[in-house]
Amino acid sequence: MTNRVRPWALPAVCLIAGCVSIGFLFVDKKEREAKKKKASNSKPNALGNKAGKALFDAVGNTPLIDIKSLSKLTNCKIYGKAEYMNPTFSLKDRAAKQMILEAEEKGLLDPNNPKNCPVIEATGGNTGASLAMLCASRGYPMTFVMPEKVSKEKIRAMQISGAKVHVVPNASFFDKEKHFFHVAESIKDTYNLEHSNKMTFLNQFDNQANMRAHYQNTAPEIWEQTNGKIDGFVSVCGTGGMISGCSNFFKEKSDQIKVWLIDPVEIDGLSAYVNGASEAVERDGRGVVPTKGGSTIAEGIGVPLLSPNFKLARVDKGITGSNQEIVTMAYHLLHNDGIFIGPSAALNVVGAYKMAKELGPGHTIVTTLCDSGERYMGKLYNATWLENQGISIQNIEDIETPVLGKIASI
Incomplete structure (x- = not known):
């Protein structure tokens, strides 16, 4: 019998093949869309991917910026974590958020009854500004105690948020009556004796939520x-939370990653201690390291205490940077990279530059750009104030420092 192809067979085969092809295309499109969605969800930007996020959700996921002028100079990659892009323009948003969340978890703060949960903090400025805004977003009444050396911009930021602000004279940490930390404790104790509801002292120095903010995020x-x-991470140290959290995370990844602490040379307390050049002594139950007794234009760092946060840090080396180097670097970054930062951030970058010079070409160095320069218009970016500190910004391109050289003319 002769095999004959039925007239409808060929169109039917074509139809079936076409349907199968369309099916594969449909499945492939679905898979590509799913992968695209997964990728977008895995790397949220600083503001999140959806509208309607709370202020708390905007903290973190800040950009990592290539500081191109210094990367070019050193033939390394020098990156700055742009923490000034947090909601209140500061790295301290992270610690503030973590301390509030953990206090809520412990039942110390009640987000359902915030007006009966007053909070107090001793601050050199940035933690206060962060807590002021984040507590306001939660409804917690806020009180701050700070030394008079804090910039007016920081004090004003806290006041306009509705917080109570107590400014006290600059004093040694061991002056139990005048130092801002002890004044905050005293205010808390007095309040709790007189009221049925309790005031919570978040205590960023001792509170290890501070460290966890950086270890976890x-x-x-x-x-x-x-x-x-x-290859390396450099950080200043105030409360010790940043350098402790980051150093532990990086060292767990690889012990080959270098972690350096940079201290103001005018103080040189923790840096000398890290290098084994000095020893801590116990005083009133706290470890204290000797210092040179000078002062720094960088607020909130160079504290000569072995805080519970700092004791957990894994640091390879301590280095120093001067007030002049801070100013030189701050203006260099502003003029050459368009980066506008505060003095502690500038000191961090001084440290990153020094690490790159020591490690040599081809290395990747990271530091944090702690806060914005806008909070220092009356100090770091005020020529008259700087001159009163004995620091010149005249012809800054010609300023030379022992390590940086003519960095401002790059």
């Missing part, structure tokens, strides 16, 4: 942004 962000390719 800041350092992992840096790790992801560098694809795990980081």
Whole structure:
């Protein structure tokens, strides 16, 4: 019998093949859309991917900026974590958020009854500004105690948020009557004796939520942004939360990652201690390190205490930077990279530059740009104030420092 192709067979085969092809295309499109959605969800930007996020959700996921002028100069990659892009323009948003959340978890603060949960903090400025805004967003009444050396911009930021602000004379930490930390404790104790509801002292120096903010968030962000390719991390130290949290995370990834602490040379307390050049002594139950007794234009750092946060840090080396180097670097970054930062951030970048010079070409160095320069218009970016401190910004391109050289003319 002769095999004959029925007249409808060929169109039917074509129809079936076409349907199968369309099916594969549909499935492939679905898979591509799913992968695209997963990728977008895995790397949220600083403001989140959806509208309607609370202020708390905007904290973190800050950009990692290539400081191109210094990267070019050193033949390294020098990155700055742009913490001034947090909601209140400061790294301290992270610690403030973590301390509030953990206090709520412990039942010390009640977000359902915030007006009966007053909060107090002793601050050199930035933590106060962060807590002022974040507590306001939660409804918690806020009180701050700070030394008179804090910039007026920071004090004003706290006042306009509705917080009570107590400014006290600059004093030694061991002056139990005048130092801002002890004044805050005293206010809290008095309040709690007189009221049925309790005031919570968040205590950023001793509160290890501070360290966890950076161990759980800041350092992992840096790790992801560098694809795990980081050779060194440099940080100043105030409460010790940043350097402790980040150093532990990085050292767990690789002990080959260098962690340096940079101190103001005018103080040189913790840096000398890290290098084994000095020893801590116990005083009133706290470890204290000797210092040179000078002062720094960088607020909130160079504290000569071995805080519970700092004791957990894993630091390889301590280095120093001067007030003049801070100013030189701050103006260099503003003029050459368009980066407008405060003095502690500038000192961080001084440290990153020094690490790059020591490690040599081809390394990746990361530091944090702690806060914005807008809070220092009356100091760091005020020529008259700087001149009163003995620091010149005249012909800044000609300023030379022992390590940086003519960095401002790059």
